[in-house]
Amino acid sequence: MIPGLGQAAPTATFSAPTITATVAVHELRPESEWRFEVAIGQKIEVRIMSGTAELFGTELALNHVYTFRGTKSSIYTWHGCRIEVTGSCEEYTAEETPMLQYANTHFALEKLRDEAHQRQGDGPRVMVVGPNNSGKTSLVKLLTAYAIRTGRQPMVINTDPREGLLSIPGTLTATPFASIIDVEQGWGSSPTSTSSPVPVKLPICYYYGLASPEDNTKLVKPILTRLALASTSRLAEDQIIKETGMIIDTPGIISQGKGGYDLISHIVAEFSINTILVLGSERLHIEMQKRFSAHRTSTGESITLVKLDKSGGCVDRDDTFMQQTQEAAIKEYFFGDSRSTLSPHTQQMGFEDVTIYKIREANALSFLPGGMEEEATGLYEKVEPNPGMLHCMLAVMYATTSDSQDTVRDASVMGFVYVSEVDDKKRRFKVLAPMNTRITDRPMIWGSWPEASMSVIG
Amino acid sequence: MSYGQGPDDIAEDFKSALQDLSINSRFEISNLTIIAKENTEHAFAIAESLKLHIKQTPPQKKLPAFYVLDSIVKNVGTPYTLFFGRQLYATFMEAYALVDTSVRRKMDEMLKTWKEPVPGSMDPRPVFPPELTRPIENALIKAKTSFVQAHQEHLKNQQQQLNRVRSTASPATYRDTPTPPNAYRPPPPNVAPGYAPNYPPQQPYPPPMNGQQYSNQPNGQQPYGLPPRPPSQQYPPQVAAGPPSWQQPPSQGYQVAENSIARLNSDIDKLITTSKAEWAQNPYDNSIGTRLKALLDLQTILQNQQLPPDQIALIKDQVDQLSQASQAANKPQLPSTPVYPPVPVVVAQPPAQQPSLSSILGPSALAALARASATPQPVASMQAATQIRSPQPPYAQPYQPPPPSAPTATSAPEASSLLDRLRAAGMLPAVSTPTTTSTSSSSVPVPPVFPPPYLNTPPTASRTPLATLSNDVVLKPASLKERRPHLISGLYERLGAPCTQCGRRFQADEEGKKKKTAHMDWHFKVHQRMAEAEVRGQHRSWYVDELDWIKSREVEDESGNATTIANNSSAATTTANDPKLQYLAVPDDPALANSLCPICQEKFEMKWLDEAQEFVWMDAKKVGDRIYHASCYAEATKDVNTQIKRGTPEPAGVLGKRKAEASHSF
């Protein structure tokens, strides 16, 4: 425990709202969508007074007060509803949405799942591609939520390091979803030492540690391969997930260029993708057709490719918003969310006690003249703790300090620590860790993503 | 034991003295304390008598009675502490529910002093062990949080003013906060221990410990307490400031607006009316009578007691479940008759007019409610158990079922049509021909477009009946643009009625009902556990490693919720703070890290516990702010502990179950 840390830290970041809360009631027609943006540090409370409503596919309970903080989101209604909103946010109601298409996509997948059940085979492995801000994650969430409501257990895979899924940014994860998705807090929470009002989810995490998969394809590819291996192993043993299949979110950047298409092919191959949903871009659709129309999966299946409309609700999330979201994710990792406060531990370690690998941004190196051999230098550079690490995250790996770099790379993440103090003179440094476990016998990886963030503790 | 001074006589004397106690009279309280002190051989009878008195005396006389209890435990201590410790929760909470705000405040103050050692005493232990006070605190925190939220909801326009008032009741009050300067004056030296020194003549009831006062207003009648202190001094400063988002009290769950209690009452009323009608129709069906009785009991409790919000929420859920299910049944468009064009807007409807208990909920629900409340281990529920079992006197007459022939209400003839509608809705099994004619609503019968295949054969699989719907969707642009309302209904009505807490839907069949009951239990327990954990301190777990993750499974357990059964770290991490385990993670706080066991004044044995992947102190146990040797503490509090704890699992057993979360390396 760090007395006072949890309490004292954040007051500086958020100012207490002083405006009197406003209450508004919105009447939504059937098949319309209420879209809203709550600024970081602000919150609104939403209550469905009547009718039915869902948030990215998860049904909202009537008369339950939901609190939304610092988010851009939307509430859709199939049957019409009346919503009471307390607090201020930017909002409007849209009548035109691609929801019919999206819901039908779910039903089409359901049909495939039923067929998989009949023949005891594999359910669809669905990959969602599209440029940044085309609504990929929202669609993945919707399809996940609908599958859960239907009694399925989809394996949800995030290959986008820009945003974490049940983890911090920079990680690639796979998570089976069997219980309701948290509507107030992203995707919900990974396990803590206590109960959660929304059942926790259990992700497996791999650490890439850079913002874009194109920053270091030599690193991201083996990690994706490992992620696919673990997911596939789980599916092989877990009948209900096997029948439901996978839903894979991808980074927008790989839908935007040549190098990216190569990564798409990598994901398609490693995860045996047999369904590709292309969001928004016609050009990308055509590219995908060219690439995959003749493609066969390892089991000889062809790939079903379909283009879906982009939702008008997709908003560009600027860098500031993304950065704030990133910081919020880190804070949540250590300190919990509004419903449950977590208390991280501080650990002090000597420089000599730890093994830290810094990720090389290899793709930058490859532009150097003279064909400098990356192989000689390796993926990571072993470094001593140094002031440059201050306020950075280190991934603690399920590996040993004597393991090879490749082994460390392929290891899954045990957790993260946050460097809160580096004392060059005494050669000691302090980290914030989720719990009081000795971590010096495990290698740690220092990446550039998520970025250093002061506001986590100050 | 002497003749004429048997426990009964003592208790009788004590009792009659108590009867006269209607104000905070120092004299009376001293007197009673002396009686208690001089008759410790009859402590049990005296304690029981006082407990009974607290329970039975009208609300305005409860506080003085508590002051007697307080005085006795602080000035006499053992064995009274043990006897009052039994059912302390119930004694405290039952009274708390009935008294007004000013008395509650005083009870809060009193509770605080119970967490501290008796001032001036050599005994470092708190007045009552934390195992006894903490559940009370937790229950109060929860109740207050909900109360604050309910009010914020209710009085949005006066929010600022409200915040000022209510923030003092926020949970942060009960965290380990620096205690205000000690205002207790130590007794003068050389005075025989006992009652007298603490009660200098001409003083009101002793100065409350730790600078807390029992009264915020100077009381003409020799008040039990010190002159007032500005409230702001008693609360940690961060409460007043706008708390950051991730630090606020739990904001989800049991929020009970005032008006929702009114609504709940009216819902129950309606359900009672309906059940009476049903009873009249089926006079020989005992289950209806039983349920009707349960409903009436519920009504009695609600009208006479202030239940904590989470209890109310639980009741509300059960009632909502009935209301909503029957509401759905009352709609002209039934789930089982999908129609084109799509299902019309579900607009706000008045609560159910014709709910039918037996057909929708089954006999288990209210029983489950009682069970959930009566489970001994979750401490907060003891209150509910007591309250449910003992409705307050005015309504004490047993329920008399109406004579079967009694023509209750005009609703009676409609009951059968309700059943028909429920059957048509697929909410009742059996009966082969769904009757769509409805006597009470003027709905036009809608011919089903699809024959609803599951209507006569309720699905048994845990999956939805969607599989039985015709699904022709393929991943082709044209197919994806078609409208298929019957499939949408597979995400809504066909899944059953939603949980009012989280929106998850449950089928109306047996299995669905069972799941829903378990699910409500789960909600209830989670809130309880969260409140407890909030006090204890909690942390994020390590992620599981590959092997554990691959081996873990999401399963529907009896709670109806998915949990993971791997040897995952979430299980592993609960142990450090679990008082049942006989070791403790070495504290980071330097002050604590150097601490000695308060009982034997010895250091703790530190070792690296590989299974836990932590440096731990063996045989250590944290109680309040102090760390004790578990064995010392157990010895010192043997009697209390045997009551509180039900067996201490071997640490090895628990550790064995969760193999080291970090032991796999590649």
Ligand SMILES: [Zn+2]
């Ligand atoms: Zn629920």
Ligand SMILES: [Zn+2]
């Ligand atoms: Zn000891």
